[in-house]
Amino acid sequence: MGTFDRYLTGQLLASFGFFSLVLVAVYWVNRAIGLFDDLIAGGASVGLFLQFTALALPNVIFAVLPISALVAILYGINRLSADSEMVVAQTAGLGPWSLAKPVMIFGVIVALMVSVLGHILVPASRTALAERGTELSQDVTARFLKEGEFLHPGRGVTVYVREITEAGELLGLFLQDRRDEATRTSYTAERALLVRADTGTRLVMFEGMAQTLDVRDRSLVTVRFDDFAYDLAGLTGAATSRIQDPRELSTAVLLRADAEARRVTGVGRAKLLSEGHLRFSEAIFAAGLPLLALGFLMLGGYSRLGLWRQIMGAVVSAILLKMLSNVAESAARDDVALWWTLYLPALATLAIGAALTFRSTLGPHPFRRVTA
Template identity: 55%
Template sequence: MARFDRYMLSQLLVLFGFFSLVLVSVYWVNRAIGLFDQLISDGQSALVFLEFTLLTLPYVILIVLPISAFVAAVYVTNRLSADSEMVVLNTAGASALRIGRPVIFFGLIVALLVAVLAHFLVPAARSELAGRSQEISKDITAQFLKEGQFLHPTGEISVYIRNITDLGELEELFLEDSRDPEAVVTYTAKSAFLVRGDTGPRLVMRDGLAQTFRPDTGRLSTVAFADFAYDIGALIKSGGTRNRDLRELSTPVLLSPTAEDLASASGELADFLFEAHDRFAKSLLAIIVPLMGFATLMLGGFSRFGVWRQVVIAVVLIILVQLVSNVAEEAARKDAALFWLAYSGPFVGALIATALLYSTSMRRLRGRTPKGIPA
């Protein structure tokens, strides 16, 4: 690798790391705020919140890396142009493709990172996140441990706790169970505490009253008790085997799904094939995106008065490529034979980058062509 290639590649990698760190932090914090409100309001601990935010990190990085690569390529190209380094290379006869060779190397590095994320880390993180989410949704005991407000762990259960002591004792408990519409039971107790039983958690109430109301007869019966165990585990639905998300399946499974895989993910073959090939397309797009940014700035020439017009054009072209990908996705998910449309975005991007580099080379060749001396 030539000295200039190493120099430009090092600049690209440094700025790529910086922009990735900034964008991941912003995007991650934004997602974490909503996740924090949801988990803490459900009575989960800070450790659960930290676990969930870490599991969302691979997907956030996957989204951010191509954007960071594009920004780094545009920034480095503009800076080299402003420092007249591009002018020197152009004067020395280097073509646009030769100058852009470090950008291609840089794109290959980013593509490798994207491939590791898309094929391994993101599916594994999504699978773990889905499993933990299901576990938490079944953890109905955490939803009991809130004081001073009416809670509804299920649609037929209402709970109110006046105070929770430091020892975990529930004071002044109210619980209404309307799962049986013909016999609505209301429990009140001076104190209660949660214990683990063979069939799940139990709520042991002390010094309370059970009132059973039968709407069909209008009768209300009451029973006082010193101790009463209420089975909270019965409220937790077994749920059976959960349906898996396509995005948490491995790439080999997506490429050759069995009947069991199709049934467990509730998806069609077209969805499986597109999801698999879209992961490969993301890696290709990671090569094309920075090259498009570089080629657009090269097309505009070298000026000390700014390159905002070229930057806007580059952004518009990236948006165009994304629109092509979105349209292709809609078609590919309807027909398994159209899985190759997953590569339409990278293909269109490659055509645009090639056309821009070719146009730049032609302009420079015309500029070097000697003109005849007028008589």
């Protein structure tokens, strides 16, 4: 790698790191606000919130890296052009393909990063996030720790707590159990406590009343109590096994798309194959975006107004190609024979970038020269 190649690649990587950090921060803050409201308001700790946000970061970075690569090329080449460094390089005899070499090296580096995220880190983080979410959803105690709201911690169960003291005491409790189709029982208590035992969590109610309604003969039985323990075991009704998201599986399992993979995910073979091939196409797309941006930027000559028209052309083309990728993804998820269409937008990105770079080697008016 020559001196200019190292210099330009270093400049692009520095811009890429900066824009990646900014975009990840913006995207993370946008998602963290809703997550913070759901977890902290539900009684979860700050540590649990940080754990969830850390597990969500690989997926955020995976979505942001191609955008950061495009922005880094547009910013870096435009700055070199504005500082006349690009003019000096071209005057020294560096042609379009010489300028494209460090850009392609940069694209390969971005593609490798996207591949590591897509094939390894994102599936692992999604699995850990789903398992942690399942554990949290089965935590009955967290579902009770909301005051002034009617909650449904399990099917056929309704809970209302008027106030929660700093000591964790529940004041003004109402609990209705409709899980038995023959009877409906409503509990009211002046105060209650959640107590953890070896067999599970128990709700201990004080100074209350239980009203049991027989649905068949409409008879009501009322019992007053000084203290009563209600077993919350199995209240959530959560299943012992969960349905896995296809994005949690490894690429090899997705490409096999065997009966076991279809069973654990509950989706068809077309969706599994499309998810597996999508990880490869995303890496190719990320590698092609820098070359596409460079091809557009080299179409314009020196101008006091800068390269804004070329920048807009590169951005619009990238958006259209991404839209085409979404269309191909939707088609591949419905038809198992269309998995190959996922590679068309990514290969088209590389082809357009190479064609524009080749066009720059012909000079500003190639067709006019041929006519002359």
